[in-house]
Amino acid sequence: MEELLKFAPRPTGAGEMFQLLRDGQPRTRADLAAITGQARSTIAARLDLLVSAGLIGPAGEANSTGGRPPATFAFRPNAKIVLAVEVGVAYAHVAVTDLAATILAETEEPLAITDGPQIVLSLIAESAKKLIALAGRSLDELASVGVGLPGPVDYLTGRPISPPIMAAWDDADVPGILQRLLGPPVLVDKDVNLMALGEHRRAWPDTADMIFVNVANNIGSGIISDGELRRGAQGAAGDIGHIPVPNAAGLLCRCGNVGCLEAIASGNAIAASLQARGLDTADIGDVVALVRSGDVAASQAVRQAGREIGTVVASCVSILNPALIVIGGVVATASEHLIAGIRESVYQSSLPRATEHLRIATSRNTSQVGILGASVMAAEHVLSPRAIDALIPMPADGR
Amino acid sequence: MEELLKFAPRPTGAGEMFQLLRDGQPRTRADLAAITGQARSTIAARLDLLVSAGLIGPAGEANSTGGRPPATFAFRPNAKIVLAVEVGVAYAHVAVTDLAATILAETEEPLAITDGPQIVLSLIAESAKKLIALAGRSLDELASVGVGLPGPVDYLTGRPISPPIMAAWDDADVPGILQRLLGPPVLVDKDVNLMALGEHRRAWPDTADMIFVNVANNIGSGIISDGELRRGAQGAAGDIGHIPVPNAAGLLCRCGNVGCLEAIASGNAIAASLQARGLDTADIGDVVALVRSGDVAASQAVRQAGREIGTVVASCVSILNPALIVIGGVVATASEHLIAGIRESVYQSSLPRATEHLRIATSRNTSQVGILGASVMAAEHVLSPRAIDALIPMPADGR
Numbered sequence: 001m002e003e004l005l006k007f008a009p010r011p012t013g014a015g016e017m018f019q020l021l022r023d024g025q026p027r028t029r030a031d032l033a034a035i036t037g038q039a040r041s042t043i044a045a046r047l048d049l050l051v052s053a054g055l056i057g058p059a060g061e062a063n064s065t066g067g068r069p070p071a072t073f074a075f076r077p078n079a080k081i082v083l084a085v086e087v088g089v090a091y092a093h094v095a096v097t098d099l100a101a102t103i104l105a106e107t108e109e110p111l112a113i114t115d116g117p118q119i120v121l122s123l124i125a126e127s128a129k130k131l132i133a134l135a136g137r138s139l140d141e142l143a144s145v146g147v148g149l150p151g152p153v154d155y156l157t158g159r160p161i162s163p164p165i166m167a168a169w170d171d172a173d174v175p176g177i178l179q180r181l182l183g184p185p186v187l188v189d190k191d192v193n194l195m196a197l198g199e200h201r202r203a204w205p206d207t208a209d210m211i212f213v214n215v216a217n218n219i220g221s222g223i224i225s226d227g228e229l230r231r232g233a234q235g236a237a238g239d240i241g242h243i244p245v246p247n248a249a250g251l252l253c254r255c256g257n258v259g260c261l262e263a264i265a266s267g268n269a270i271a272a273s274l275q276a277r278g279l280d281t282a283d284i285g286d287v288v289a290l291v292r293s294g295d296v297a298a299s300q301a302v303r304q305a306g307r308e309i310g311t312v313v314a315s316c317v318s319i320l321n322p323a324l325i326v327i328g329g330v331v332a333t334a335s336e337h338l339i340a341g342i343r344e345s346v347y348q349s350s351l352p353r354a355t356e357h358l359r360i361a362t363s364r365n366t367s368q369v370g371i372l373g374a375s376v377m378a379a380e381h382v383l384s385p386r387a388i389d390a391l392i393p394m395p396a397d398g399r
Numbered sequence: 400m401e402e403l404l405k406f407a408p409r410p411t412g413a414g415e416m417f418q419l420l421r422d423g424q425p426r427t428r429a430d431l432a433a434i435t436g437q438a439r440s441t442i443a444a445r446l447d448l449l450v451s452a453g454l455i456g457p458a459g460e461a462n463s464t465g466g467r468p469p470a471t472f473a474f475r476p477n478a479k480i481v482l483a484v485e486v487g488v489a490y491a492h493v494a495v496t497d498l499a500a501t502i503l504a505e506t507e508e509p510l511a512i513t514d515g516p517q518i519v520l521s522l523i524a525e526s527a528k529k530l531i532a533l534a535g536r537s538l539d540e541l542a543s544v545g546v547g548l549p550g551p552v553d554y555l556t557g558r559p560i561s562p563p564i565m566a567a568w569d570d571a572d573v574p575g576i577l578q579r580l581l582g583p584p585v586l587v588d589k590d591v592n593l594m595a596l597g598e599h600r601r602a603w604p605d606t607a608d609m610i611f612v613n614v615a616n617n618i619g620s621g622i623i624s625d626g627e628l629r630r631g632a633q634g635a636a637g638d639i640g641h642i643p644v645p646n647a648a649g650l651l652c653r654c655g656n657v658g659c660l661e662a663i664a665s666g667n668a669i670a671a672s673l674q675a676r677g678l679d680t681a682d683i684g685d686v687v688a689l690v691r692s693g694d695v696a697a698s699q700a701v702r703q704a705g706r707e708i709g710t711v712v713a714s715c716v717s718i719l720n721p722a723l724i725v726i727g728g729v730v731a732t733a734s735e736h737l738i739a740g741i742r743e744s745v746y747q748s749s750l751p752r753a754t755e756h757l758r759i760a761t762s763r764n765t766s767q768v769g770i771l772g773a774s775v776m777a778a779e780h781v782l783s784p785r786a787i788d789a790l791i792p793m794p795a796d797g798r
Contacts, residue, residue: 232720321631
């Protein structure tokens with residue numbers, strides 16, 4: 001029955017046809033006709049539109065079993081550029097990418113997030129213009145802008161919602177400010193969501209259900225379910241840092257509650273607990289340095305933090321039944337102790353049904369996934385079937 | 400920009416056009432042309448196909464500002480029928496519905512789930528045939544079948560996965576068996592997922608992010624995220640009964656672990672704890688009767704169970720950021736004590752951001768939501784754009 005439904009001919013617009021080519025594989029007109037069940041004339045008309053918009057280009061000839069070999073067509077990721085920005089507390093990672101999230105030029109721009117959105121976003125826009133020139137492109141080629149912020153964001157409006165570490169940004173019209181400075185549409189999300197998106201599209205595109213857990217001075221997560229980011233009703237989904245854990249019962253969290261995961265297992269918390277035991281760990285960087293040097297106490301502390309994080313990740317596993325948990329952040333990449341502790345708790349306290357096929361892995365490219373995700377979010381927005389159909393007006397009768 | 404994208408003309412097939420009419424509201428050809436941006440001739444051609452398939456019918460005339468009033472068209476939910484089945488341990492709830500989940504005839508069929516799939520499903524098929532006749536319809540009008548089972552199901556194959564209380568059903572081809580007995584496509588899911596779906600479509604269709612928690616002898620949940628059920632990688636999403644809770648630390652759960660939510664807060668667990676205190680509560684029914692009679696000890700026990708369930712629901716809130724939690728099951732409907740306990744824990748331990756707009760409500764129709772969900776799942780499958788396009792072949796050029 002599924003076979004029947006899959007191959008039933010449906011009217012395919014330029015936007016939908018384009019999706020079939022987004023993987024970058026060259027295809028012939030006959031390939032596209034076979035996939036869509038549409039007439040060759042319809043396929044040819046749609047391809048003409050996509051080629052004249054520059055999004056699709058000729059990609060050589062296919063092998064032929066005789067006669068003139070048929071022409072193939074493929075996605076041209078270089079047709080436009082995308083600006084990807086990951087805003088941190090003391091710097092912004094700014095990159096110009098193509099439409100397939102390949103970085104063409106990038107920089108780290110020092111800033112103070114407490115200066116507020118006008119100053120910070122102006123700085124970023126200036127930096128972006130220089131990068132675009134450096135990449136040999138021009139501002140009018142910029143299709144869209146993706147921004148990650150270190151706090152909760154209402155995805156539909158792109159405005160931060162009561163962000164704890166950037167009060168001056170509360171309810172600021174980030175998309176409006178940047179669009180006035182740069183031109184194209186601007187999409188904004190919280191950073192850990194973009195890390196999840198970047199990790200998913202780059203490393204695990206075929207895994208429909210995945211959770212990305214970022215362990216830094218905050219602990220947060222991004223949820224991919226049925227292949228897409230799930231942000232929840234107010235964009236607060238994945239906010240696991242303030243779930244209570246048994247062993248943190250006595251510890252006061254900066255959120256005002258006691259017993260939160262972040263109060264016991266964040267980078268700051270690990271540094272503080274080691275400092276209390278006489279070690280010289282002012283911050284998360286010192287913890288990472290100690291762990292890398294093989295210090296036993298620091299390694300044990302990181303492993304114990306992993307166990308605490310694992311109790312919360314185990315709840316995520318029971319609730320969401322992902323196929324994959326990816327652990328990111330500098331602590332995760334410093335050593336295997338963090339992920340070992342997480343695995344220990346998850347496999348101990350989840351049902352066999354949920355862990356039988358569960359994989360827990362370290363992020364493959366933890367310093368880049370946020371910027372990749374910002375690029376992916378921005379590119380997917382302008383390359384969706386709807387956006388393409390808006391870009392390329394179709395005959396009103398739908399042909 | 401969203402406005403632009405929204406009104407860009409897209410090729411609209413019969414399947415997509417049909418979705419615009421599924422809400423049951425009558426619309427004129429001009430309404431549909433305005434919504435889709437398609438030419439009147441395209442609209443007319445699509446409508447003709449849908450009318451001849453019986454799915455759309457004339458629905459009288461619209462008001463006119465002068466001249467001949469235009470004809471309107473609307474969804475005809477009676478065009479086909481759907482069979483909805485909710486299998487329990489000792490009975491099956493079987494219903495014949497129309498395509499909009501309105502029940503036309505229903506019955507409760509006694510059975511023993513331990514008899515295994517062949518015997519149980521044959522019984523259900525016989526019962527279904529009688530109900531269809533009773534409703535004055537015929538088997539060849541049956542469009543699809545939806546089945547809820549009291550255990551985990553691989554949704555893609557419809558096969559139960561190691562179901563704890565129905566071992567004889569493990570990996571059984573439930574869709575294949577029922578399709579041979581009845582004819583049309585069969586979809587199968589675990590019962591609590593269908594309760595979530597039924598509750599959502601019937602009572603909260605505009606709430607995109609919702610969790611349905613069923614409190615009975617098991618404790619389970621169904622997750623609606625961005626408007627759709629999310630089943631996870633192996634169909635085990637929502638499996639919250641075995642998340643550990645602090646107060647249950649010493650209690651052995653039937654799953655083999657200690658400290659599971661079900662071991663302290665399920666109907667069985669409440670009955671056992673009251674029995675240990677000298678009350679005459681052999682099962683969940685006795686607990687409900689006592690609570691209904693105003694017994695203080697039973698009410699307190701139910702409220703305490705609510706608090707325990709609330710600690711786990713609070714984690715769900717942090718992870719998924721729903722706008723709504725619906726509590727179902729017989730204990731929830733017996734009194735306000737359960738939901739009061741749940742609210743207490745959730746509002747105490749979740750971040751303000753996640754609970755500011757959160758609503759926690761009791762299921763409006765707890766004994767019917769499972770069967771409604773089974774009907775909705777089955778009807779949505781045959782009324783999706785793809786299924787309609789398969790039913791109604793389109794011209795190969797997509798016109």
